[in-house]
Amino acid sequence: MKKVNKLLMALALCSISLVAVGCSSKGDNNNNNNNNTNNTEKKEDTIKKADISIGELSNKMSEASKTIKNLKLKLNNKSTSDIFGKGITINLETEITASTDPVLVKLEGKTIMGEHSSDYKMYFSGDEMFFYSSMTKEWAKVPNGKFKEVFKKQKDIGNLDDIPEILKIIEKNSVVTDEGSNYIISYSGNDETAKQALFKAAISAQPTLENSFKNMQIEKFELKYVIDKNTFYPVEILSVIKGNIKGDKEGMSFDAESKTTFSDINQVKGFTIPDEVKNAKEMNLNGK
16 A cells, blocks of 8 residues: 555656746636637637747747746546455645745645545745644644655646656647647657657656656546747646556556646745744654
8 A cells, every 4th residue: 555655646747846947827728728619610610739849849838937936737547456456546635835936845736546535735945844734723834854854846736847858758649729819739659759758758757756656657638738928928837647667466457637827927926934933943853
């Protein structure tokens, strides 16, 4: 069970890491991609191959990211595994507020597994990390150790440094279309390219997860970036992952779906760490 939970956490963090290759424009642009089914023919008429390459788009996204100071985003991730015929599903719902100068990130979300759910809140500021316990109803400062190692890379949410490399990996099997006010980068694959893209995204977000992906076989990997044509900020990121993990004594299959939407670029006001959080006592991890 520990291995199952570790993999599901890896998939969840992988989804979050896909967020790290993009920042936001206002989320209402998503309406261009959710027309009523009665307008299907009209929608198809507006879809055409874009007159911009992935390389050009990547460069423009990287340049646009330099103007980003703060943003908000929502992540919904559903990961289902099957091990020895037993299905386990974890739903991860996360709201993130992030500032790049100074670096400040707030994560607030809920993890749901079966009939059980738990809430969590976290703040990141430079090298400091704060965690709110739903059990003690108190904030605590996270000391150096394994707990901090697992989550510390999440303070880099919104960092676009990995965009060119990831897009280069998936470029061969990707298509760029021009749809209304957005560019759409669509990727689909199940070969080594898919594994490389996932591996790069996951390790970027969480280096300690490397072993979780060594024995992974990808059956299906679909990735879609919705990018505003005027600002070159991502509007939405969608991913679907299906595969299996082979082990010496046990194996498992898994499905993971993730949707990330963005809003409030450079419009987040009064974003600071509350005094009750900054003054929190250090967490006791019993030897970490």
